[in-house]
Amino acid sequence: MPDVLIQNARVLDGGQLVPAEILIEDGKIKGIAKEFRISSYDELINAKNAVVIPAGIDGHVHFRDPGLTYKEDWYSGSCSAAAGGITTVLEHPNTIPPVIDKAGFSVKLKRAQKRSVIDFGINGGVTNNIDKLKEIWRLGISVFGEIFMAESTGGLNISNNMLGDALSEIGEMDALACIHAEDEALRLINEGILKNDTGIDVHSRIRPNECEEIAVHDCIRINKEAAVSSRLHFCHTSTPEAVSLIAKAQKEFSSAGAGNAGKITCEVAPHHLFLSTKDYARLGTLGKMNPPLRSSDDAAYMIRALNSGLINAVASDHAPHMQYEKDVPMRSAPSGVPGVETLMPLMLASVRKNMLSLERVVQVTSFNPARIFGLDRLGKGSMDEGYDADLLFFDPKNVVPIQSKNLHTRCDWTPYEGMDGIFPSMTLSRGDVIWDGYQVVAKKGRGQFLPGAGLQTDEDGKPITVFDDDDDEE
Numbered sequence: 001m002p003d004v005l006i007q008n009a010r011v012l013d014g015g016q017l018v019p020a021e022i023l024i025e026d027g028k029i030k031g032i033a034k035e036f037r038i039s040s041y042d043e044l045i046n047a048k049n050a051v052v053i054p055a056g057i058d059g060h061v062h063f064r065d066p067g068l069t070y071k072e073d074w075y076s077g078s079c080s081a082a083a084g085g086i087t088t089v090l091e092h093p094n095t096i097p098p099v100i101d102k103a104g105f106s107v108k109l110k111r112a113q114k115r116s117v118i119d120f121g122i123n124g125g126v127t128n129n130i131d132k133l134k135e136i137w138r139l140g141i142s143v144f145g146e147i148f149m150a151e152s153t154g155g156l157n158i159s160n161n162m163l164g165d166a167l168s169e170i171g172e173m174d175a176l177a178c179i180h181a182e183d184e185a186l187r188l189i190n191e192g193i194l195k196n197d198t199g200i201d202v203h204s205r206i207r208p209n210e211c212e213e214i215a216v217h218d219c220i221r222i223n224k225e226a227a228v229s230s231r232l233h234f235c236h237t238s239t240p241e242a243v244s245l246i247a248k249a250q251k252e253f254s255s256a257g258a259g260n261a262g263k264i265t266c267e268v269a270p271h272h273l274f275l276s277t278k279d280y281a282r283l284g285t286l287g288k289m290n291p292p293l294r295s296s297d298d299a300a301y302m303i304r305a306l307n308s309g310l311i312n313a314v315a316s317d318h319a320p321h322m323q324y325e326k327d328v329p330m331r332s333a334p335s336g337v338p339g340v341e342t343l344m345p346l347m348l349a350s351v352r353k354n355m356l357s358l359e360r361v362v363q364v365t366s367f368n369p370a371r372i373f374g375l376d377r378l379g380k381g382s383m384d385e386g387y388d389a390d391l392l393f394f395d396p397k398n399v400v401p402i403q404s405k406n407l408h409t410r411c412d413w414t415p416y417e418g419m420d421g422i423f424p425s426m427t428l429s430r431g432d433v434i435w436d437g438y439q440v441v442a443k444k445g446r447g448q449f450l451p452g453a454g455l456q457t458d459e460d461g462k463p464i465t466v467f468d469d470d471d472d473e474e
């Protein structure tokens with residue numbers, strides 16, 4: 001017997017919205033049809049004419065747990081995701097301790113399993129731990145990175161010299177290397193030149209477009225020269241220069257027709273689509289993140305590139321800091337903005353404004369991220385039969401102003417205050433309602449770990465991961 005029948009929904013079919021019913025069995029999509037004519041099921045959901053799309057997969061969040069849980073933890077972060085229509089996240093390694101070895105991985109996995117209301121993958125850090133990369137890959141990390149080519153939050157950066165060795169090691173495992181591309185040398189030079197500059201946009205001038213362009217160029221070159229080239233994914237690209245270089249390298253790759261080695265993808269963060277340096281006047285230090293805000297022309301280019309397919313995915317780079325921590329001079333303010341809960345609402349509102357089609361939004365927030373990060377093999381990123389019933393319900397007419405007070409992150413502000421959003425009226429994860437439009441109704445710890453392709457199991461098929469029994473919860 002099916003578990004759930006969803007009636008009065010509308011789904012995408014060949015670019016058009018059509019009336020539909022959705023059947024769910026064992027947490028997976030059983031089928032979608034105009035009408036099923038069945039009368040036995042455990043649960044009936046009346047979608048009330050809502051549009052239903054695959055829930056978002058956010059490939060870039062920093063949930064600050066372990067270590068800085070006053071900013072966010074796995075419960076608050078995952079509740080924020082659920083309320084924003086995200087049911088899968090990849091969490092990045094720059095926590096305290098960082099995920100750079102077995103101990104760091106085990107602490108994070110244990111916490112996430114206890115607290116997360118949504119499914120999650122854990123990324124492995126790459127710094128001076130090249131001898132540990134194979135070990136954390138076997139433990140089940142999703143992908144490597146973000147690999148910081150310049151100084152950023154958490155201090156996990158790597159020199160260009162070591163990057164080649166790391167990429168070669170990652171290439172050997174046929175894993176994915178996610179790159180935070182900013183050139184450290186140019187950043188340092190600009191820090192010096194602009195030492196006494198108090199301009200509101202100084203952070204964007206210390207890390208100009210060229211900073212990203214040089215790093216992307218270097219990274220592609222280093223990867224080509226590596227003993228074994230790795231698959232590369234550039235996180236939060238923010239400039240036309242970087243996107244053009246990546247597009248060129250992608251073209252070379254597809255004409256070479258080789259296997260996975262050297263394949264390149266990239267993503268953009270909502271703040272590089274919907275905000276620009278013009279917003280510094282409104283945001284001040286709240287608009288500080290890495291890579292920094294760009295011109296409004298650059299932001300317009302990024303939307304075009306997302307539409308045209310040059311950019312493959314959107315990810316929030318959710319990086320919460322409290323308002324009091326940001327309330328300091330620009331240079332000492334921490335970098336990062338929250339965004340996991342506003343990613344889908346902003347994207348859906350952009351459909352309303354004809355900036356993107358709904359079909360493209362689904363591709364860049366679910367279908368593509370699932371394939372880039374290897375989550376499709378775990379049932380993520382599609383509404384086809386057999387995939388996880390991870391669903392986002394929304395009313396396309398329900399545009400509301402984004403307000404920090406309505407969000408579920410522990411972070412007490414949003415850079416999108418007052419901007420248009422279309423929030424989900426319901427979110428399902430593996431067939432369970434986890435957000436009912438008013439509150440998170442999911443049990444803490446229901447979220448499942450999504451192991452990477454390198455996970456090693458014992459003879460019984462059980463992951464080899466072992467916990468140190470004595471590491472304590474706070």
Ligand SMILES: [Zn+2]
Binds near residue numbers: 235236291
């Ligand atoms: Zn980053």
